[in-house]
Amino acid sequence: MIRTPLRPLARILRARERGEDPDDIEAENRRLRHEALQDRARRRAEGRLMLMAGCFLLAFGTVGVRMGALASSQPSEPRAQVLSSQIMSQRADITDRRGRILATNLLTHSIYAHPHQMVDPIAAAEGLARIFPDLELEQLKEDFTGNRKFMWIKRKISPEQMQAVHDIGEPGLLFGPREMRIYPNGDVAGHILGGSGFGNEGVNSAEVIGIAGVEKAFDAWLRDPANSGAPLSLSIDLTLQQAMEEVLASGMDVMNAKGASGVLMEVSTGEVLAMASLPDFDPNDRPRPLLTGDASDSPLFNRVVQGQYELGSTFKIFPIAQALDLGLINPSTGISGKTPIRIGKFRINDFHNYGDVLSATDIIVKSSNVGTVRIAQMIGVDRQKDFLQKLGLFDATPIELVEASTGQPLVPQRWPAVTAATVSFGHGLAASPLHLATAYATIANNGHRVTPTLVHGRKRPEGEQILTPRSAAMSIDMLRQVVTRGTARQADVPGYEVAGKTGTADKPRPSGGYYKNKVLATFASIFPASDPKYVLIVSLDEPSVETAYGSESRTAGNTTVPVAAELIRRIGPLLGLSPKGDENLPTIRARFEPRVEPREPSGIKLVANQ
Structure with a gap:
């Protein structure tokens, strides 16, 4: 800023020439300077006041807006700041349809260390190694004597282990409370429950999260405090589930199979009463997934929902039921059984020559490939595809398991005449046993489509009418x-x-073609036939059993059927279905002994025309 001089020389000289007093000029300039200083000071003060007023206005405006937002919002339940208080009461129990506990919570403790607070790190390491043999002593010594300030020792310990650590007397070893998920029935229903693990962890708490099965599918629901701790009621019956697993395990052993699966479904509701896949696992000690090889070799693999299998002659009822519904045939309609049947450069054979003419009923009874193909040709490709899609054989099942999405059926991209033929007798389209159970339940449910579920008591609208009740009844009579x-x-x-x-x-084979000595043997059943209530699917993977005549058999009639029959004997009374008379039944192994039965055709009998 340039200051104006108080006695400017030019003005002083002119004032003297005119005889004026120069001091008046100085007094005037001094007065003007003081007024300018006062104006600047006043403007600065006014600016500060405006700034302070703006700050106060903003602050009070923010408080007012927040108060208005709170006044207009819905009240929410207050949450504690400590993570453990949220976790301890959040994960609900899982029960079977009768209220029996399948999964619950147990209060336990974790153990962690503050090495810098230890009095004798070496003794502490040696004591922990004695209590927990899986810990490496040298690694503990290195960690305790190094620069680490914190380290986990064990995420879960038993009360006995906790007392033993207490007895070490080391102040640097500390405990934190936490909940753990336990499955009191061990490996029973392991594939259904799936398992759980820890999510976010702190020294005083740990978040329990689902990692597979219904635990993961319903994870948000099980952790929602709005449910007030109400249990998740599954549709399975613990007694039926255990009976199924025991019978399948015995049958798998007797029939020398590498795996087995079974599913029991209530026809009217679609509720799954029992579902088993062997080999299985204990969700209390869930194994690690396989990183190489065939996924089905892992006990974690759920064959019922994840398996993608060509289910063979169990599919033959579908074209027959559709043809009955379309009015193309009736149970006694004669169908040509002349073999082979030629489609382009391929020919399809039956295992036996069943005669020149077969009734529609005999086609399903004798399991004729040729007769089934001729019925499928009467239906046509487009109607065949539409019917199978309505049965749910083109999409993953909507059952409440996270693994279900991986069981998407393998449907041919192209559907020429030869594909339509092979699909009619269960080859060329791969689906899971649960898909098969759902399709058979639809037939048993007077033709109304059934949706499988693992939740008990859930009301669902009646499914689409896919078959007329009359066609469904005739199909069951044939079965x-x-x-x-x-x-x-x-x-x-x-x-x-x-x-x-x-x-x-x-x-x-993974490389193409089919194995000559490896089969999947399946039996799909509905009972009682006069008033269908239940569908049971039993499959054995690569069974092989010696018959009474010394020959080796792999057919479902000699391997899977005896296992399914034993299972029906076991679960029938549990379902409230009483047999007509009391019989002296033989032992389970004796009941599994195979008899020589008519063999249904196995495999795709396609041979290029010469």
Whole structure:
């Protein structure tokens, strides 16, 4: 800033020339300077006041807006700041349909260390190594004597282990409370429950999260405090589940199979009463997943929902039921059984020559490939695809398991005449046993589509009418005759009116083609046939059993059917279905002994025309 001089020389000289007093000029300039200084000071003060007023206005405006937002919002339940208080009460129990505990919580402790607070780190390491043999002593010594300020020792310990650590008397070893998830029934229903683990962890708490099965599918629901700790009620029955697993394990052993699966479904509701996949696992000690090789070799693999299998002759009822519904045939309609049937450069054979003409019923009873293909040709490709899609055989099952999405059926991209033929008898389209159970339940449910579920008591709208009740009833009658005089005669358990169909499918090679000595043997059943209530699917992976005549058999009639029959004997009374009479039943191993039965065709019998 340039200051004006008080006595400017030019003005002083002119004032003297005019005889004026120069001091008046100085007094005037001094007065003007003081007024300018006062104006600047006043403007600075006014600016400060405006700034302070703006700050106060902003602050009070923010408080007012926040108060208005709180006044107009819905009240929420207050949350504690400590993580453990949120976790301890959040994960609900899981029960079966009768309220029996399948998964619950247990208060336990973790152990961690502050090495810098230890009095004798070496003695502490030696004491921990004695209590926990899986800990490495040298690594503990190195950690305790190094620069680490904190380290986990064990995420979960038993009360006995906690007391033993207390007895070490080391102040640098500390405990934190936490909840752990336990499964009191061990490996029973392991694939359904899946398992859980720890998410966010602190020294005083740990977040329990689902990692597989219904634990993961319902993770948000199980942790939601709004449910007030109400348990998740599953549709399975613990007694039925254990019976299924025991029978499948015995059958798997007797039939020398590498794996087994079974699913029992209530027809009217779609509720799964039991579901088992062997080998299985204990969710209390969940194994690590396989990183190489065939995923189905892992006990974590759920064959019921993740398996993608060609299910063989169990599919033959689908084209027959559709043809009945379309009015193309009736149970006694004669169909040409002349073999082979030629489609382009391929020909399809039957395992036996069943005669020149077969009734529609005999086609399913004798399990004729040729007869089934001729019926499929009457239906046509487009109608065949539409019907199978309505049965749910083109999409992953909507059951409440996270693994279900990986069980997407393998559907041919192209659907020429030869594909339509092979799909009609269960080859060329790979689906899971749960898909098969759902499709059979739809037939048993008067033709109304059934949606599988693992939740008990959930109300669902009636499914789409896919078959007329009359066509569905005729289909079940045909399946009943498969049991009374066809390939599944060993499943004719007295008093339970079992209807069903066997299927023995050669397993495909990863490199193409099919194995000659590896099959998937399946029996799909409905009972009682006169009033269908339940669907049971049993599959054995690569079974092989020696018959009474010394020959080796892999067919479903000699391997899977006896296992399914034993299972029906076990669960029938548990379901409230009483057999007609009391019989002296033989031992389980004796009941599994195979008999020589008519063999349904296995594999795709396609041979290029010469």
